[in-house]
Amino acid sequence: MIAEIGHAALWLAAALAILQMVSGALALREAEGAPSPYALYARPAAVVQAFLAVLAFGTLLYSFAVTDLSVKLVATNSHSMKPFLYKLTGTWGNHEGSMLLWVAVLALSGGLLAFAERRLPERTMSATLAVQGFVAMGFYVFLLFSSNPFERLPVPALEGVGLNPLLQDIGLAVHPPTLYVGYVGLSVAFSLAMGALITKAVNPNFAKVMRPWVLGAWVFLTFGITAGSYWAYYELGWGGWWFWDPVENASLMPWLAATALLHSVSVLAACDALRTWTIMLGVVAFSMSMLGTFLVRSGVLTSVHAFAVDPERGTLLLILLALYIGGSLTIFALRASSIAEGKRFTATSREGALVFNNVMLCAILAIVLLGTLYPLLTEAFDVRVSVGPPYFNPVGAIFAIPMFVVMAVGPLLRWKDDKVARVQPELAVLAAVALLVIALVVFLGDYPLLPILGLALASALALAAFLPLRGRKLTRVPTATWGMVVAHFGVAVALFGMASEGAFTEERLAAVSPGGAEEIGGWTVQLESVDPVSGPNWTAIEARISASRSGSEPVILAPQARNFWSPPQATSESALLTRWDGQLYAVIGDGAGIGPDGQQRWQLRVWWKPFVTFIWYGGVLVAMGGILSFIGRLQVDLRRRKAARLGAERRMDQAALALSRTATEPAE
Amino acid sequence: MSGSETAAPPPIRRIWVWAPLVLFAAFGALAAFMLTQPKDEFVHSQMIGKPLPEFALRAASDSRPGVSIDHFRDGTPKLLNVWASWCLPCIAEAPQLEELRASGVEIVGIAIRDRPQDVANFLSRYGNPYSRIGADDLSAVQLELGSSGVPETFVIDGNGIIRHQHIGDIRASDVPTLLEKLAEAR
Numbered sequence: 001m002i003a004e005i006g007h008a009a010l011w012l013a014a015a016l017a018i019l020q021m022v023s024g025a026l027a028l029r030e031a032e033g034a035p036s037p038y039a040l041y042a043r044p045a046a047v048v049q050a051f052l053a054v055l056a057f058g059t060l061l062y063s064f065a066v067t068d069l070s071v072k073l074v075a076t077n078s079h080s081m082k083p084f085l086y087k088l089t090g091t092w093g094n095h096e097g098s099m100l101l102w103v104a105v106l107a108l109s110g111g112l113l114a115f116a117e118r119r120l121p122e123r124t125m126s127a128t129l130a131v132q133g134f135v136a137m138g139f140y141v142f143l144l145f146s147s148n149p150f151e152r153l154p155v156p157a158l159e160g161v162g163l164n165p166l167l168q169d170i171g172l173a174v175h176p177p178t179l180y181v182g183y184v185g186l187s188v189a190f191s192l193a194m195g196a197l198i199t200k201a202v203n204p205n206f207a208k209v210m211r212p213w214v215l216g217a218w219v220f221l222t223f224g225i226t227a228g229s230y231w232a233y234y235e236l237g238w239g240g241w242w243f244w245d246p247v248e249n250a251s252l253m254p255w256l257a258a259t260a261l262l263h264s265v266s267v268l269a270a271c272d273a274l275r276t277w278t279i280m281l282g283v284v285a286f287s288m289s290m291l292g293t294f295l296v297r298s299g300v301l302t303s304v305h306a307f308a309v310d311p312e313r314g315t316l317l318l319i320l321l322a323l324y325i326g327g328s329l330t331i332f333a334l335r336a337s338s339i340a341e342g343k344r345f346t347a348t349s350r351e352g353a354l355v356f357n358n359v360m361l362c363a364i365l366a367i368v369l370l371g372t373l374y375p376l377l378t379e380a381f382d383v384r385v386s387v388g389p390p391y392f393n394p395v396g397a398i399f400a401i402p403m404f405v406v407m408a409v410g411p412l413l414r415w416k417d418d419k420v421a422r423v424q425p426e427l428a429v430l431a432a433v434a435l436l437v438i439a440l441v442v443f444l445g446d447y448p449l450l451p452i453l454g455l456a457l458a459s460a461l462a463l464a465a466f467l468p469l470r471g472r473k474l475t476r477v478p479t480a481t482w483g484m485v486v487a488h489f490g491v492a493v494a495l496f497g498m499a500s501e502g503a504f505t506e507e508r509l510a511a512v513s514p515g516g517a518e519e520i521g522g523w524t525v526q527l528e529s530v531d532p533v534s535g536p537n538w539t540a541i542e543a544r545i546s547a548s549r550s551g552s553e554p555v556i557l558a559p560q561a562r563n564f565w566s567p568p569q570a571t572s573e574s575a576l577l578t579r580w581d582g583q584l585y586a587v588i589g590d591g592a593g594i595g596p597d598g599q600q601r602w603q604l605r606v607w608w609k610p611f612v613t614f615i616w617y618g619g620v621l622v623a624m625g626g627i628l629s630f631i632g633r634l635q636v637d638l639r640r641r642k643a644a645r646l647g648a649e650r651r652m653d654q655a656a657l658a659l660s661r662t663a664t665e666p667a668e
Numbered sequence: 669m670s671g672s673e674t675a676a677p678p679p680i681r682r683i684w685v686w687a688p689l690v691l692f693a694a695f696g697a698l699a700a701f702m703l704t705q706p707k708d709e710f711v712h713s714q715m716i717g718k719p720l721p722e723f724a725l726r727a728a729s730d731s732r733p734g735v736s737i738d739h740f741r742d743g744t745p746k747l748l749n750v751w752a753s754w755c756l757p758c759i760a761e762a763p764q765l766e767e768l769r770a771s772g773v774e775i776v777g778i779a780i781r782d783r784p785q786d787v788a789n790f791l792s793r794y795g796n797p798y799s800r801i802g803a804d805d806l807s808a809v810q811l812e813l814g815s816s817g818v819p820e821t822f823v824i825d826g827n828g829i830i831r832h833q834h835i836g837d838i839r840a841s842d843v844p845t846l847l848e849k850l851a852e853a854r
Binding site for chain 2: 298314322590
């Protein structure tokens with residue numbers, strides 16, 4: 001019954017999406033300025049649709065919580081003996097459930113937009129809601145016709161198949177939903193961009209409406225990518241934090257586009273420049289999140305994240321992709337020439353720096369996109385390749401390095417027009433810091449080029465992030481400016497972590513018998529014992545490893561090699577020891593035969609990764625910066641609204657006063 | 669702000685605004701083409717044409733002796749069948765293995781991550797076409813062969829060179845191909 005309610009809610013939501021689309025589109029046929037009777041339905045349809053889609057997701061969540069094995073999706077992805085938390089997270093640990101979550105968040109943000117947004121001209125809003133309805137409708141069709149999450153089994157299963165053990169982790173509880181919110185937030189930015197393009201209302205006012213959505217989506221994407229990277233780092237047991245896997249790239253590409261969009265929309269809001277470029281980025285950002293969805297779920301690319309592959313789904317998704325991206329790019333091409341390019345500025349200005357980095361971000365995006373799609377292209381000619389770090393790292397760096405340089409300088413420049421000579425002292429200090437770090441690292445040892453440059457840029461950038469605050473009274477700096485400072489400092493911190501991990505990581509792989517010790521990065525790592533252990537749905541061998549540094553009290557680490565029995569799969573549970581200056585990462589592997597001393601030996605793999613944690617600290621800082629900026633914009637907006645309201649009230653009071661005065665005068 | 673600065677710049681050249689659409693159309697065509705292609709998820713061994721790795725495995729059950737590389741160097745081509753008692757497709761291919769043995773092919777088995785009792789049960793239920801069965805408890809030999817799953821079957825020539833890899837269970841229609849490859853390896 002519960003599942004049927006969810007299914008019905010989904011159908012109703014689909015019907016409302018059509019109503020929203022038609023109502024919004026018909027409203028556009030009226031002449032400019034004339035109120036349309038059809039526009040009436042778009043907003044309520046979006047709001048009610050949000051309730052229904054969330055209700056549908058809630059019923060699926062309930063089915064998973066109680067392990068209703070008559071629902072096919074539950075039977076194939078859950079198990080009655082699974083820990084309760086992972087029963088819940090199992091709801092979105094599969095194709096259908098995660099698509100439903102996607103759609104629920106889409107409807108929710110569409111509803112929020114329809115409910116709360118009153119600043120845009122009604123015409124632009126109608127067009128925006130029509131586009132949003134169109135996007136939502138496509139996904140309802142996709143869910144209902146090819147990925148129905150509420151499908152019942154003719155005979156309930158006796159027991160569920162279980163959830164992929166790699167996904168039975170707290171990382172999965174937060175990482176995909178966070179990313180979905182980000183992707184979907186970009187859909188609102190996309191709808192707004194299309195709405196403004198269709199109604200030819202690309203102006204600072206529109207940019208101010210679009211900015212919080214981009215900012216919000218970007219914050220969620222940043223959190224999601226950071227969490228996903230850390231999850232892969234400790235759960236997969238390979239010791240790496242980014243693998244350039246197609247699905248990772250699928251989350252990185254919308255982030256790159258959103259970062260570019262975030263900055264260009266600020267330029268549009270502040271000084272009415274970069275109109276076409278902002279619209280283009282709005283389309284690209286959403287296209288990238290759609291493309292990611294397609295690549296992951298159609299099975300055209302092989303990835304560790306792949307969902308169950310079904311060519312029919314792939315075809316449907318490709319059709320949706322063609323409609324959304326093809327349609328919006330066509331509208332863009334037809335309308336772009338009707339938008340004036342907006343105000344001009346010189347190359348050495350804040351806008352100039354922002355445009356330069358926008359182009360760099362887009363170049364990196366193109367490189368990641370090419371690397372991700374290249375295997376698809378060669379496979380069409382029957383050649384199998386896999387593209388990895390040897391391509392992405394150096395080619396990406398070609399554009400990333402100038403970007404970091406300009407990122408350090410840009411915030412020091414004034415809007416519209418500036419002279420480099422004005423900021424020469426600051427530039428000299430930054431260059432000196434960078435050169436000093438390079439000299440120091442080269443003096444310390446023989447390290448690869450890219451990490452050295454990364455360390456130098458990170459140091460200069462960390463300092464540069466705070467330079468915009470110099471000579472200002474800190475209590476009077478706007479919250480949004482603090483947001484920029486924190487986010488830019490976060491980038492420096494993350495870059496430092498990446499470069500440090502790349503340059504200084506030490507690795508040991510050894511066959512050790514209990515009692516044996518290894519030396520790594522100043523640590524003494526001793527294998528004390530290896531014992532069998534068991535959990536609710538797995539058995540494992542667990543190693544006890546004592547790690548001590550320069551004679552300090554040893555700490556016990558317990559990595560495991562786990563065997564889950566439903567579904568059967570082996571995972572490697574790494575053990576991490578975090579210190580302020582890095583992480584010790586230990587993995588226990590298979591037995592490695594009998595050693596010369598007659599004892600059983602085990603494969604032990606240990607890394608010492610100096611400052612690797614800074615990658616994720618940096619990621620969190622970047623997201624925090626986004627939140628600060630969001631709060632700052634919201635404060636300003638609320639203050640303006642309040643001022644406008646007070647102003648209106650005062651005018652009304654004065655009018656009423658004047659009226660009463662004229663009314664009472666004759667009585668005197 | 670002076671008037672010259674705010675003068676409307678020329679509109680973007682028309683050709684460039686179509687570029688994103690053209691690029692996307694190219695991607696769409698490629699993706700549509702790839703969706704129609706059959707997906708080959710198999711991991712093909714890089715060991716074809718190369719000699720077998722050095723190995724010696726103990727017997728997986730009491731019924732047959734263990735295997736080492738020396739058994740493949742006696743001049744006659746053989747089939748090397750990688751299987752396990754816990755693998756369902758291995759049951760499906762049992763009749764075809766029996767048929768191959770009946771036509772005079774020597775089949776050497778390697779049981780992956782298995783227990784002697786389970787191996788014995790499997791052989792008594794589904795037949796024992798093997799001349800030897802080695803136990804590969806950690807998939808060490810399997811990985812060196814370039815095999816990523818069970819069942820897989822390799823054609824090995826008389827000098828211990830890997831000639832052909834068959835991924836998945838052997839269907840009735842695969843038997844002639846395997847016999848042909850064995851004849852070629854002679």
